[in-house]
Every structure is written in structure tokens, then in C-alpha cells.
Amino acid sequence: MSARSEPGPRAPQSRTEGNPAGASDLLVVRGLEAGYGAAPVLRAVDLTVAAGTIAAVVGANGAGKTTLLRALSGMIRPAAGQVLLAGEELRGTPVEQLVRRGMAHVPEGRGVISELTVDENLRLGGLWRRDRADAARALDEVYDLFEPLARRRRHLGHQLSGGERQMLALGRALVGRPRLLLLDEPSLGLAPRVVARIMALLRQLRDRTGLTVLLVEQNVRSALAVADQGVVMSLGQVVIAAPAATLRDDVDLRHAYLGF
Amino acid sequence: MDRFVFLTIDGLSRGAVYAAFALALVLIWRAARVVNFAQGAMAVAAAYVAYTVATATGSYWLGFLVAIGAGLLLGALVDRVVMRHVDHASPLNPVIVALGLVLLIQAVLGMVYGNEFRPAEAPFSRSALTVAGVAVLSPYDLFVFAAIGVVVSGLAWMFARTPVGLRMRAAAFAPEVSRLLGVNVGGMLTLGWALASGVGALAAMLVLPTELGLHPHAMDLVFVSAFTGAVVGGLDSPPGAVVGGLVVGLLLSYVSGYAGSDLTPLAVLVLLLAVLLVRPGGLFAPVAARRV
Numbered sequence: 065m066s067a068r069s070e071p072g073p074r075a076p077q078s079r080t081e082g083n084p085a086g087a088s089d090l091l092v093v094r095g096l097e098a099g100y101g102a103a104p105v106l107r108a109v110d111l112t113v114a115a116g117t118i119a120a121v122v123g124a125n126g127a128g129k130t131t132l133l134r135a136l137s138g139m140i141r142p143a144a145g146q147v148l149l150a151g152e153e154l155r156g157t158p159v160e161q162l163v164r165r166g167m168a169h170v171p172e173g174r175g176v177i178s179e180l181t182v183d184e185n186l187r188l189g190g191l192w193r194r195d196r197a198d199a200a201r202a203l204d205e206v207y208d209l210f211e212p213l214a215r216r217r218r219h220l221g222h223q224l225s226g227g228e229r230q231m232l233a234l235g236r237a238l239v240g241r242p243r244l245l246l247l248d249e250p251s252l253g254l255a256p257r258v259v260a261r262i263m264a265l266l267r268q269l270r271d272r273t274g275l276t277v278l279l280v281e282q283n284v285r286s287a288l289a290v291a292d293q294g295v296v297m298s299l300g301q302v303v304i305a306a307p308a309a310t311l312r313d314d315v316d317l318r319h320a321y322l323g324f
Numbered sequence: 325m326d327r328f329v330f331l332t333i334d335g336l337s338r339g340a341v342y343a344a345f346a347l348a349l350v351l352i353w354r355a356a357r358v359v360n361f362a363q364g365a366m367a368v369a370a371a372y373v374a375y376t377v378a379t380a381t382g383s384y385w386l387g388f389l390v391a392i393g394a395g396l397l398l399g400a401l402v403d404r405v406v407m408r409h410v411d412h413a414s415p416l417n418p419v420i421v422a423l424g425l426v427l428l429i430q431a432v433l434g435m436v437y438g439n440e441f442r443p444a445e446a447p448f449s450r451s452a453l454t455v456a457g458v459a460v461l462s463p464y465d466l467f468v469f470a471a472i473g474v475v476v477s478g479l480a481w482m483f484a485r486t487p488v489g490l491r492m493r494a495a496a497f498a499p500e501v502s503r504l505l506g507v508n509v510g511g512m513l514t515l516g517w518a519l520a521s522g523v524g525a526l527a528a529m530l531v532l533p534t535e536l537g538l539h540p541h542a543m544d545l546v547f548v549s550a551f552t553g554a555v556v557g558g559l560d561s562p563p564g565a566v567v568g569g570l571v572v573g574l575l576l577s578y579v580s581g582y583a584g585s586d587l588t589p590l591a592v593l594v595l596l597l598a599v600l601l602v603r604p605g606g607l608f609a610p611v612a613a614r615r616v
Contacts, residue, residue, distance in 0.1 A: 137504060163506040175501035177494055188494050191487050192506030236505070 090115040090276045091136075091244055096145035098135035104143070105131040107300040113244070113293065115150075118270055118277040120291035120308060122284045122322065127297040129280040130172055133246045136278075137162055137169040149244060163192055168242035172249060174233040178222035182213055185221060185232055189239035199239065206235040209265070227258040234262070238269070244276045251283045259283065263290040284322055288312045296321045326458045331581040332574065337465040338534070339573020340472040345527040345550035346557065346565035347476065348520040353559045355496045355516035358407060358418040359551070362425035363524045364543035366402065369429050370395040370525035371444070372437055375538055384447045391525050399521025403514045433540040441542075446533035468530050475523060476566060483562070492516060545589070549576065552596045558606020567608065571595075 093111040097104060105128045113119045121129050135142045138159040147154040149165055157165065168189075177185055186206060190199035207214040210231040216224065224232060230250055237245055247266075251259040263286055269275040281287035288294050294311040296304045304311075304321055311317055318324060345363070352360045360366075373394040378387030402425065410421050448463040483489035494502040495512035503509050527550075528543055535542065553572040557564025572592065579591040599606065 139500065139504070159503040160506050160508055163504065169504050171501065171504065175498065175504070177498045177501060179497045180490075180494065184490055184494075187487075188490060188502070188505050188507070191491060240506070 088114050088116075090150055091278065092146070092148040092151075093136070094146040094148075096132070096135060096142055096147065098131060098140055098142040098145075100131075100140065105300050106135060106142075108145070109297075109300070109302055111295060111302060111305065113276055113278055115243075115276050116270060116274040117292040118266060118279060118290055119293040119295055120287035121278065121280045121295045121297055122282075122287055123297035125282075128300040129297055130248055131300075132297070133169060133171075133248050133278070133280055137167060137246060139169075139171075160192075163240055163242070166243035167246065168237035168240055168244070169246040170233045170237050170248060170250070172252075174229050176221040176224070176229045176232050176236075178220065181218050181220055182224070182232055183217040186213070186236050186239055189236035193240065198241070202239045202241055206238050209238075210235050226253050227255070227261075230254060230258070230262060234265070242275070244278065247277060247279045249280055249282060251281060251286060256286075259286055263287075266290055284324070327581065329458055329460060330452070331577045333460055333465065334581075335574035335577025336570060337468050337573070338531070338577060339553075339570035340468055341527050341531040341546070341569075342550045342553045342573050343566040343569025344472045344475060344523050344530075345546060346554035346569040347479070347562055348523040348527070349551060349554045350557075350559060350562050350565040351479075351516055351520040351523070353554075354562075355492070355513050356403075356407065356418075357412065357415070358422070359559070360520070361419060361422040361547075362402065362429065363521070364528075364547035365426040365429040365433075365540070366398050366521055367395065367524040367528035368538070368540060368543045369433060370398060370521075371528045371532055371538055371542075372433055374529060375437075375442060375444070378445065384445055388447070388529055391529050392522050395525025396518040396522040399517040399519070399524075400514050402521070403517035407517070408510075408513075430540040437538075437540075439540060441536050442538040444532035444535075444537045450534070464533070471526065471530060475526060479519070479523070480562070488512075488515070548589075549573075549592055552592050552599075555596060555606060556599050558608040561606065561608035564606055564608025568606070 089112050091111070091113040093109055096109040097106055099105040109128075109132060111119075121132060123129055131140065134140045136147055136154075138154070138157060142155055145155070149167060152165065154162065154165065154167070162169070177188070180188070186203055190202055193199040212228055213231055213235060216228065221229070221232070234247075234250070250262055254262070266277055266279070267290055270277065279287060279291065288308045288311055291308040294306055294308040295302055296311070304317070306317070311322070345367075348363060349360060352358055370391045374387035374391030377390045378384050381387070406421060406425060407418060410418050412418060446464050448467050450462045450464045452459040452462045452465075454460070483493060491502070491507045492512045492515065494505070495507050495509040496516070499509045527546070531546055532538055532542055549572050550569060553569035554565045555568070556571055557566070557568030572595065575591055575595060576588045580588045
């Protein structure tokens with residue numbers, strides 16, 4: 065399953081190195097169309113993310129990156145297209161069921177519930193799980209992973225710093241042991257040092273647990289530094305999907321699609 | 325002094341009922357951002373169910389339990405059948421619909437039971453026990469305190485300590501995020517309506533025997549007092565609702581005891597006005613969370 069490969073000069077470089085078609089594709093999106101009201105934002109998006117890889121979706125403001133994530137997790141209803149998670153159709157699944165299918169979405173602004181404590185926010189991420197013992201184990205693992213959170217268990221969400229909030233949002237998603245993690249702008253408003261730490265953590269999770277990540281970022285450099293696959297969106301379409309290293313290193317591609 | 329003690333205890337007893345009723349209003353406000361103006365009428369409807377059951381079976385307690393059950397059910401029904409379908413774009417919409425519901429419920433009750441007072445039975449004696457020559461508590465007052473104490477602490481425990489309580493709070497504060505975390509937000513909302521309406525039914529069962537009895541309009545004034553209590557405490561704060569309800573109960577008792585019962589409705593409105601002017605968020609308004 066390849067990324068969108070339109071014939072013609074606009075997208076001659078679409079390729080699928082390191083991501084051969086087959087059973088290893090965790091997320092397959094075909095012809096996804098979505099928008100708000102009558103205004104379409106996504107126009108026939110095709111996308112494939114292999115299991116155990118990190119895909120970074122980059123592009124200008126208004127390219128449809130956030131809308132893509134919202135359409136994938138069902139927060140907005142797609143008008144057309146297919147979303148397959150491990151081969152199962154996701155479209156039409158109620159939002160609250162997606163987490164049970166293995167998809168976690170950390171939304172724009174992180175979605176930390178300010179009125180709840182750190183511990184309550186984290187526990188909420190595992191409440192849906194039947195296996196209570198493993199949910200408790202996952203909670204302990206998150207506290208081990210994010211040591212600042214362990215020190216602030218009883219603090220309310222609104223008492224945390226931006227970096228701590230991002231850790232909390234990530235940790236809360238991880239408590240549900242997702243197969244696919246959708247992350248919307250994790251670097252927003254964070255110091256470069258904190259961003260680097262979070263990106264390194266994503267790699268670590270991918271390598272250790274086989275987590276698959278679909279990351280939306282404005283911060284193209286740090287996103288491509290961590291990702292296996294780079295997906296460039298423009299005006300609601302995927303204009304190129306290529307190995308992140310190729311997008312990073314190919315000067316022509318960078319100039320054409322990323323503007324730097 | 326004797327009189328002061330009596331008025332204080334009487335005020336706390338009434339205040340406990342207002343507290344429960346105010347708490348029910350706060351539960352729905354927090355979950356759905358709706359002030360449920362139909363709560364009084366819904367509670368009266370549950371009390372009429374109790375009356376029917378108690379008359380048919382001769383058992384007060386069976387009627388009592390059925391009333392709480394009817395309250396829970398009616399709350400869920402009002403959410404699912406009516407309120408869920410109201411456009412919340414303007415805050416006035418649910419208010420108007422709730423007022424319409426009041427008219428409907430009161431009209432139906434009037435058609436079925438007649439617009440006359442029916443006796444509301446008290447399960448315990450209402451004559452005060454005398455301690456050292458001072459009339460203090462009646463067994464019925466003790467029952468009221470115990471019933472409301474159990475319900476309020478039970479709700480507090482449920483919200484603070486149980487998974488379903490955590491889900492309900494999360495769904496109220498951040499519905500969209502909660503859905504992403506697998507919370508059935510619609511179900512939590514219905515549960516909130518059911519619980520609030522059940523508490524309202526309990527309050528009606530407790531307060532009606534101390535008043536003129538059962539009547540389609542019997543809870544109208546209780547609603548006004550409890551609403552004032554909820555606003556005094558800040559509509560968003562459950563502990564505030566309890567304290568606010570007790571404050572209103574005490575105020576009404578002192579005013580009617582020392583200045584005459586004609587002045588009590590005025591006193592409630594003066595208190596409401598004072599709170600809205602001085603501290604519109606209520607006495608227990610939380611410090612607004614800073615969203616970054």
C-alpha cells in the first residue's frame with residue numbers, strides 16, 4: 065500500500081522504501097475526505113503507516129494536519145474514504161470505542177483535564193480496560209517513565225508546566241497501551257530542550273514496545289529528526305510521503321516541499 | 325435562648341433538605357450546564373408515586389423506596405427524551421424547555437390526583453424531644469439529618485473515590501477528551517440526571533410531611549430556596565450547595581421566628597440579590613483555572 069502517488073510533476077517522489085506493502089501496515093488511509101460543515105478540508109488523503117514506525121505529518125498552517133487526526137479518531141465524521149487499523153475498518157466506530165481498538169489520540173492543546181489531579185488524569189486513560197491488573201501495571205510504568213509526574217500525583221492539571229502537561233497527556237495515552245498513537249503538535253509552546261526529550265522518548269517507545277506513532281508537527285526539523293516516514297500535506301492533500309531521511313537530506317525535496 | 329436553639333435546629337433540618345435539593349441542581353449544572361427548573365415538579369411527581377404505592381400497600385417504606393426509584397428513572401427519562409434534544413446554543417433554550425416541563429408535569433399530576441392537598445405521612449414522630457427543659461430535636465429531624473447525611477456523603481465518596489465518579493467528573497469537565505479516553509459521555513450525563521432527580525425525590529419525601537402536604541405545586545417554594553442555596557454556594561460547587569442550603573434554611577428559620585413568616589420569601593430574595601451583587605460566582609466559587 066503506497067502513499068498517495070499522483071502521476072505528474074507535483075509528486076514524482078512518492079515512494080515506500082522501508083515500508084513494503086503487506087501485513088506490517090498498521091494504519092491504512094484511502095481517499096479520506098473530511099471537513100467542517102460544508103467546507104471540505106481533507107481532499108482524498110492516502111496514507112500508510114507501518115507497524116512500529118513513526119510517521120511525521122508536516123505542512124503549512126491550514127494544510128489539514130489536525131483535521132486528518134480528528135477524522136482518524138472520529139472526532140469529525142469523514143465524508144468519504146477508508147480508515148483501516150490493522151486491517152479493520154474504523155469509520156463509523158464511535159469515538160469512545162476507538163481506544164478499545166488500540167488507537168490513542170492526544171489532541172491539540174494536549175487535553176489535560178485541569179480540574180483533575182495528575183493521578184486522576186492518568187487513571188482515566190486506563191479506566192476502559194477490562195484487565196485491571198495490567199492497567200495498574202501500565203500506570204506504574206508511566207510513573208517510572210515520567211518521574212516529574214510521580215512527584216506531582218496530587219497536583220491539579222492546571223498547576224503543571226507546559227512540559228509536564230505534555231508528559232501527562234502522553235502518559236495518559238500510554239496507560240491504555242495503544243497500538244497507534246496520534247499526537248497533535250506535541251512541541252507547541254515547549255522549550256527546545258523539552259521537545260528534544262519528548263521526541264527521544266517517542267523513539268524509545270517505538271524501539272522498546274513497538275509503538276506506532278502518527279505525529280503532526282509544525283516543527284519540521286525536530287519531527288523529521290525523529291520520524292521514519294515524512295508526510296507533507298498541502299491544501300488538504302498528501303503531496304509527498306517519503307522516508308524521513310530522504311526528506312531531510314535531499315536538498316531539492318526540502319526546497320520544493322518544506323521551504324528550507 | 326431556648327427559642328434560638330429551637331430555631332437553629334429547625335433551620336438546620338429544613339436547610340438539610342434545601343442542601344440536598346441544591347446539590348441535585350449543582351449535579352445537573354456541572355454535567356449539562358442546565359439549571360433544572362423542572363426539578364421541583366419532577367420531585368413532586370416522584371412523591372405522588374410514593375403516595376400511590378403507600379396507599380395501595382399500606383407501607384410507607386415501600387412507597388419511600390419506590391419514590392427514589394421513580395426519581396432516578398424520571399431523571400434519566402427527562403435527559404434522554406427531552407433535554408438531550410434541546411439545542412444548547414442559547415442558555416435560555418433549556419430553561420424554557422424545563423419550564424415547559426414544569427407546566428406539563430403539574431398539569432398531569434393535577435389531572436390524575438386533583439389540585440388539592442393530600443396528606444404526606446411522616447414515618448417518625450415530629451414532636452420535639454426535650455433535653456434539660458429545652459425542646460430540641462424530633463425523631464423526624466434525626467431521620468432527615470441521617471438520610472441526607474448518608475446521601476451527601478455517599479455522593480461525595482462516589483465522585484471522589486470510584487471509577488464511575490471519575491468518569492462523571494471527566495465527562496463534565498472535558499467531554500471531548502473524555503470520549504477519546506473511552507468514556508461514554510452520554511451515559512454519564514444520563515446517570516447525572518438520574519442521580520440528581522433521585523436526590524430531588526428524596527428531598528421531596530423528607531420536606532413534604534413538614535409542610536401542608538402533597539400538591540402539584542408543593543415544591544415550588546422549596547425550589548426557590550434551594551436554588552438560592554445553590555447560587556449562594558456557587559453553582560459549580562457541591563460542598564457550596566450543601567453549605568448554601570444550610571445557610572438558607574437557617575436564615576428562613578430565624579426570619580420567620582423573629583420577624584414573622586410573611587417576610588421569609590422576601591428574605592430569600594434579598595439573600596439571592598446580595599450574593600449576586602457581592603460575589604456573583606458564589607461563596608465557594610473556585611479560582612478560575614488558567615488554561616495554557
